[in-house]
Amino acid sequence: MSAPRLDVDHTLDTAQILVCCGSGGVGKTTTAASLALRAAERGRRTVVLTIDPARRLAQSMGLTELDNTPRAVPGVDGSLDAMMLDMKRTFDDIVLAHTEPARAQAIFDNPFYQALSSSFAGTQEYMAMEKLGQLKATGTWDLIVVDTPPTRSALDFLDAPERLTTFLDGRMVRILLAPAKAGGKAYFKVVSAGFGLFTSVLTKIIGGETLTDLSNFVAALETMFGGFRERAQATYDLLKAPGTAFVVVAAPERDALREASYFVERLAQERMPLAGLVVNRVHRTAAAQLSADRARAAAERLDDSGGSELTAGLLRVHADRAGVAVREARLQERFSAAHPTVPVVEVAALAGDVHDLDGLREVGADLAGGKAAAVPA
C-alpha cells in the first residue's frame, strides 16, 4: 500500500496561507523557508514568517535586523520577503494599539507583563498567530508561509492561544481585578468562603508587594481583554478559511511520526485543511536491491578470505544505510496505514545543514519530487 503523493507545486500555486507544524527539531523552519523560496521562484509574491531560525540560515536570508517587519530576501529569482518573529515586540504593539501611551508605559514597566510577554509558554504561539493576522490584513502577498515555534508537541500551536485567553478570562484574574473594580465589595460576590485565607496564603507565598504588582497588571490589561479574545478568534478562523493549508513535518522516527499522527487527527477534528505530510531527512539508497543483510554477509566473507578491505568497508557503509532506509520506510508505512488519505512527500537528508538559498532550493526541489522550480505556464 502506498500513500498518495503530496503535490507541493500545486499547493504552492494555489494556497494563500501555509502553516508548517511538527514536533521539535524535525525541520519546520527549513521546510517553511524552502516552500516560500520555491513559491516565490514560481512567480508568487510570498512572505515567510520564521521563528528562531538557525543563525546561518537567518543570515543567508538577509534576516539580520530584528525589526519585526518583512524584508526582501536578496538573491531570489522572484518576490520573497522574510521576517523573524519578535514575540515581545508583537505583544508590545498590541498593547500600544489598545491603550493610551501613559497606560501602555505602566503595563510595559510591570514585571508581570515583562514575564508574560517574554516567557509564558504559549505567548510565542499566540504572537505567531497575531502576526499572521497582521500580515494577512495588509493584502500585500499572494502567499504567506508560517513557521511554528519549537515546541515538544505540534498541538501546542493550536492550544496555546486558547490557554492564554483562558488565563486572561480566568477566575483568578477576576479575583485580582475585583478590588480595582468595585472598591473591594465585589470580592464577596466573586468568591465564597475561604477567600480571606486565599489572599492571606497568596500574600504569604508571593508577598504583598508582588500581589499589588499583579493586581495592577491585570487591571491594566483588562481594557484589552475583549481585543485579545476577538483577535485570537479571528486568527483561529483564518486557519480554517479556504486558501489555508497545513503542512505537517516529521522526521522518519517513531516519536515524530506519532506526533504527526496526533496532529493530523486534531486538524480533522477542527476541520482545518491539511495539505499533507513532509517526511524530512529520510535516508535513501540507490542500490536497495543489495539488502543490508546480504551486504553485511558479503563484507564478512571478504574479511574471512583476506579480500579487499576497502570493498568490505563500502559494503558495511551500504549495509548501515540500507538498514536505516528500510526502518524508516517501515515507520512511514505504519503512518500511512493509519492515515491512508494523507498525501506524503519525502525529503532526503542532506550531508550537511541547510543554511543557504541553494540548500533551500535543493530541499524545495525534493519537496516537489525532484523538479526545478519552473514558472507554471
Next chain:
Amino acid sequence: MADFPDVRLHVVSGKGGTGKTTVAAALALALASGGRRVLLLEVEGRQGIAQLFDTPPLPYEERKVATAPGGGDVYALAVDPEEALLDYLHMFYRLSPNGVAARALRRAGAIDFATTIAPGMRDVLLTGKMKEAAVRSKDGRHVYDAVVVDAPPTGRVARFLNISEEVSGLAKVGPIKNQSEGVMAVLRSPQTRVHLVTLLEEMPVQETVDAVAELEAIRLPVGGVVVNMVRTPLLSPAHLAAASAGTLDRSAVSAGLSTAGVKADDALVGVLLAEAADHASRVALEERGRDALAGLQRPSYELPLLAEAVDLGGLYELSTMLREQGMA
C-alpha cells in the same frame, strides 16, 4: 576512581532529542551500582522515565524503578509543579493538601496560576524539589547518595537553574525569595554538576558550547560532556580521504565485490562510491564537532549509537560504559 566523587546533584541537559532522558537514566544506574541509592528526577512532566523503564506512569511519589548491577537501587519521581506547590505549602505553612484553603486555592485557579503563569514560580518549585531531595537526610544520613535530574534542554537550562535571578524581580522579600536563595546556594556548591549531552552534529555541538559559556557566566558548575549516539567510521582514514576526493579505486572495488560473490555492475559500484563519499563527509563533520568539544576542556564520555531505540537492556549497557569511562 570516578570523576565526580563528591557530587550529590547531577543535572543532565542537552539539546532536545540528543538523549538527555536516556543519559540521565544510565547515569543514575551507574551511580547506584555497588549498593548505592539514587533518585532520578523528571521535571518536564512527560513521563519519559516511566516509558524508558517500562513502568506505568509515575505517581507523585518516589518509587523504585530499577536495581543496579551489584546491588543498589534507582528510585524515580516525576515532579509535578502543582503537587510540589502543595508540598511546599504543607511544609512551610502546615496547609493540608486536602484542606479548605488548598481547595479554595485550587478552585480559584491559583494553583494553576502559580505553577504555569506566575513567572519563575514553577522553576522555584521544581529546583526546590531537586535541592530538597539532594540534601534530605534521616537519622543523620543522606537518604539518597545521589540525585540525577533529567533537566530542561540547553536552550532553557540556564534560566531554569538561575531562579534566584528570575525571582528577584518579582518577589523582593518573603519565603519565595528565601527559598530561591537556599536553592541557588546548593546549585552553586561543589555538590552540584551540570552535565551536557550532545551529538556530533553542528547544532547540538554549537548549543553545547553556548550552554557551557552561559552556565559559567552565572557561576553554575559545569560537569562532563556526554557525546551520545557515536558511530564508528567504517573506512580507514586513507579511504575516507579518497572517498571525499572521489579517488577511490573503482576496479579494486569491482574485483572485491566479485570475490565476495556480489554481482558487480558499474551502477552498483557507483552507488557504493557515492555512499562512501557521504559517509566520509559525515565523519569529517563529526571530527569537527569533536574538535570544538575538545576546546571546552571538560571530561568527556562517548556512548555508541545502539542498533534500536534504547530499552532496559540498552540502558544497562550504556550505564556500564559510563562507569568504565569514569563518569560514575
